Amino acid sequence: MIVGIIGGGQLAQMLAMAGQPLGIRCLFLDPAPDACARTAGELLCGDYGDARLLDELARRATVVTYEFENVPEASLRRLASRVRVHPHPGALALARDRWHEKRLFADLGLSTPPFVAVDTRADLDRALAVTGWPAVLKTRTMGYDGKGQRVLRTPGDVDAAFAALSGTPLILEGFVAFDREVSLVAVRSADGDARFYPLTENVHRNGVLVQSRARPGDPMASRAEGYVGRLLAHLDYVGVLAVEFFQKGDMLLANEMAPRVHNSGHWTLEGAETSQFENHMRAVLGLPLGATHGLAPSGMVNFVGYLPEASAVLAVPGTHLHVYGKAARPGRKLGHATVRAPREGDVLDALARLRMLADAGGAG
Amino acid sequence: MIVGIIGGGQLAQMLAMAGQPLGIRCLFLDPAPDACARTAGELLCGDYGDARLLDELARRATVVTYEFENVPEASLRRLASRVRVHPHPGALALARDRWHEKRLFADLGLSTPPFVAVDTRADLDRALAVTGWPAVLKTRTMGYDGKGQRVLRTPGDVDAAFAALSGTPLILEGFVAFDREVSLVAVRSADGDARFYPLTENVHRNGVLVQSRARPGDPMASRAEGYVGRLLAHLDYVGVLAVEFFQKGDMLLANEMAPRVHNSGHWTLEGAETSQFENHMRAVLGLPLGATHGLAPSGMVNFVGYLPEASAVLAVPGTHLHVYGKAARPGRKLGHATVRAPREGDVLDALARLRMLADAGGAG
Known part of the structure; x- marks a missing residue:
């Protein structure tokens, strides 16, 4: 095969x-x-x-x-x-354009931040009246890892942001002062078997994911599963799909989806019965899906721009190292470490040690 | 690296x-x-x-x-x-010769079946007086998967067995009507950090391993660890070492050692915090060893001579498939499946289903 x-x-x-x-x-x-x-x-x-x-x-x-x-x-x-x-090109076309994506979320009843399509400077003023302040101006396509977006905090930010991003279709979204960011990684087979990994709690820095933690039994999981289940069914999706959410109080706001394996699911390599990677391969090949439950408290730290010594990483109990073999460049994801430990506290300790190792190289 | x-x-x-x-x-x-x-x-x-x-x-x-x-x-x-x-050639030289290996076991105080070196037909008669009946005549070197050995049950078996195997140094060992076969897989780093995987219970057929089950907390584990710990220290060993034992009542008899990763440790791929393969690599490269504890009840079934359909294997809950990509030949190990499940009973059920799939191709 x-x-x-x-x-x-x-x-x-x-x-x-x-x-x-x-x-x-x-x-x-x-x-x-x-x-x-x-x-x-x-x-x-x-x-x-x-x-x-x-x-x-x-x-x-x-x-x-x-x-x-x-x-x-x-x-x-x-x-x-x-x-x-697989996943079929239609799902990818939707995920590629932030406006179509948010429109789909809204059509399927997923809560989202307010959003408005923006093509002209005049559109932007009208859009700001809808979203309120602050707001985030983003390119509709080609954005990732925080690239292609500007936060508008005061009217003085508007012209510079529009000048920087215009020339391509834009979207203005209400800025969410979230309590936390979570993501749900799911997998669906061609015959409709849909499975969800435990909800994952994520930490970003400068738009780049730096840490994830599996949160089995999270109170937000069932709502997130309902949302993602609707997406999977609507898209007749085959493979792994990840959706990122902002949580603010009791609100769970869908931010974006990725029609592929996702950085916030890397902890599943060691932390879940079947990793997101193996389940994506099983799904696209029509093989039976594997179980998605967590094996033990688990998390992940990204190595961005700098790769610590393997011996230092592996000396952290419960750690497994994943090195991509890429040349180091500032801001580039070079590897990650997963942590799996019998107790949640051990995972938190290990993640803190790994974050220190990750940051030892400087800004990343 | x-x-x-x-x-x-x-x-x-x-x-x-x-x-x-x-x-x-x-x-x-x-x-x-x-x-x-x-x-x-x-x-x-x-x-x-x-x-x-x-x-x-x-x-x-x-x-x-x-x-x-x-x-x-x-x-x-x-x-x-x-x-x-790594492991250093001296350890390999000992493991390659059944007589030297048994001699080392005995010198270090490991219990073994009775054993005697045999070069001539006359040696064999003297050896039988030591071991009693039945006994097993084996080549001292190059034996694996039950090859190069004959069981002597009656005096009528002796001449044919000697004729079949002689021409190379032989060893006669007392036949052990064991209650079960177990193995202990261990790993040691260059600085003397020795770790043991849970004791593994094995089933052979025609001398070939067909099934293993991890037995964490097995009452024989501490004795086996004492034995293998002595070997690791004596050999100043670096890497993974596996030792196979026969258990008969309260006796634990060392049968043979393998100075390498071992088929009976394949369940560690998914079943242990760090697999025998990763720990061997860590050990020989001087990286910190990973934990060896089991993650959940685990086992393994070998696919010998015949490889069942991936879809059938993966439909067994908790199963992970490992295909080696070798051309099929009778008696050849073509792959294996590991099982990891929340409950011991689920593992036993899955192993039974996998054994049926493994046997569906005929004799193997």
């Missing part, structure tokens, strides 16, 4: 490693000759729009999936006419 | 897969161009005595280890003069 993956970064790498024991081989399409996934499968090196390579992928793979949202639509159409693509 | 591995079978493959997330790359030496480990690292294809390839291994690897006992001594000497080799 060969799975084609658009993108050759760490998500593709971890999908491929999850497939190896099952006898699944992976074929990656990525323009970077040093794409880190190449260590776990075969790299087709070329542009995401390269027709010859797309056709090779379609010919050799049983099914094609992807590790990021911004796959060119023409490439997806070309692939989908030749080979099964 | 590059680890060189002598042998490119499934043990080397699983060592390499355990190393991948840690950023460790593996280089295998194996004469078979289709050695299954090649999917998880780089294969140097050639004879185990090939001086040029041995030197390449020594030059490129940080440390060299092996996946089987029968590495030629000259190759080990050549490697050891150029690169660190």
Whole structure:
């Protein structure tokens, strides 16, 4: 069985490693000759729009999936006419555009922050009257890890933010002074078997995820599962889907979805009965899904811009190290460590030690 | 970090897969161009005595280890003069010869079945007077999976058995009508940190392991740990060591040791905090060892000679599939499934279902 993956970064790498024991081989399409996934499968090196390579992928793979949202639509159409693509391109098109995504959330009854599409400077003033202050101006597409967005706190911020981001469709969203950020990672098979991982509590810094903690039994889980279950069913989704939420008091506001394995699900590598990576592979290949329950209190720390010594990381009890093999650059995700321990307090201690190691390299 | 591995079978493959997330790359030496480990690292294809390839291994690897006992001594000497080799060749030399191995067990105070070295037909008669009946005549070296041994039940068996095996040094051992077979997998670091996995209860058929079950809290564990601890310390051992025992009533008799990761430790892939494969890699590279405790009731079933459908295996709750990618041949280990479940009874049910799937292909 060969799975084609658009993108050759760490998500593709971890999908491929999850497939190896099952006898699944992976074929990656990525323009970077040093794409880190190449260590776990075969790299087709070329542009995401390269027709010859797309056709090779379609010919050799049983099914094609992807590790990021911004796959060119023409490439997806070309692939989908030749080979099964999971999750299907329609789900990806929705997730790629923040306005369509929020519109879908609202249509399905998920609570969201107020949001308004913005194309012109005049739109922006009208939108601010809807969202109130502060608000966040974002590009509708191509944003990730906090890129492509500006917080508007006072009228004096508006012109500069619009100038910085305009030229592409925008969305203005009400700023949520959240109590916490949570995400729900789910997986669904082609025959409609939907399963949810324990709700995950996340910490971001400068828009980049730095820490996750599994929260089995979280009081918000059933509402989040209801929301994500509606999305999965509506999209007739196959594979892993992650949805990020803001929690403010008793409100759970859907922020965005990722039609793929997700950084906030990395703790499932050691912390869940079946990892998000293995379950995505099982789902897209039509194999029975594995259980998603947690095995023990678990969490994860990202290594961003700097990779601590393996010996220091592994000296933290209950820690498992995942190094992507990427060249270090500021702001780049280079690896992560998961923690699994018998007691919640041990996980918190280990996460704190790992955060200190992660920060020892400077700003990240 | 590059680890060189002598042998490119499934043990080397699983060592390499355990190393991948840690950023460790593996280089295998194996004469078979289709050695299954090649999917998880780089294969140097050639004879185990090939001086040029041995030197390449020594030059490129940080440390060299092996996946089987029968590495030629000259190759080990050549490697050891150029690169660190763990476990050290002395341990391997002892494990390779059943008489030296049993002698060491006895010298260190481990109980063993009675054993006598046999070179001539006359030796064999004298040996039978020591062991009594029945007894097992074995080649001292190169035996594995029940190969190279004959059970002597009556005087009429003696001549044929001697004729079949003689020409190489032999050992006669008392036959143990054991109550059960258990093994202890242990790991030791260069600085003497020794850790033990839960005792494992094993079922063999025709000399080949077909099922293992982790038995945390087993009443025999502390005696087994005392025995294996003595071996680890005496050998100044670095890496994973497995020792197989027969239990008969209150007796625990050491049968053999394997200076490497071991089939009876495959359940640790999902069942233990740190797998035997990851801990072997950590040990030989001088990284801190991971915890060895079990995560939940766990077990394993081998797929010998026949590989059931992935969809059937994964439909058994709590099951994780490991396929080696080897061509099917009678008696060949092609893969295994581990089971991890909240309750012991669920593991027993799953193991029974997996045994049925494993046997569906015929004799195996």
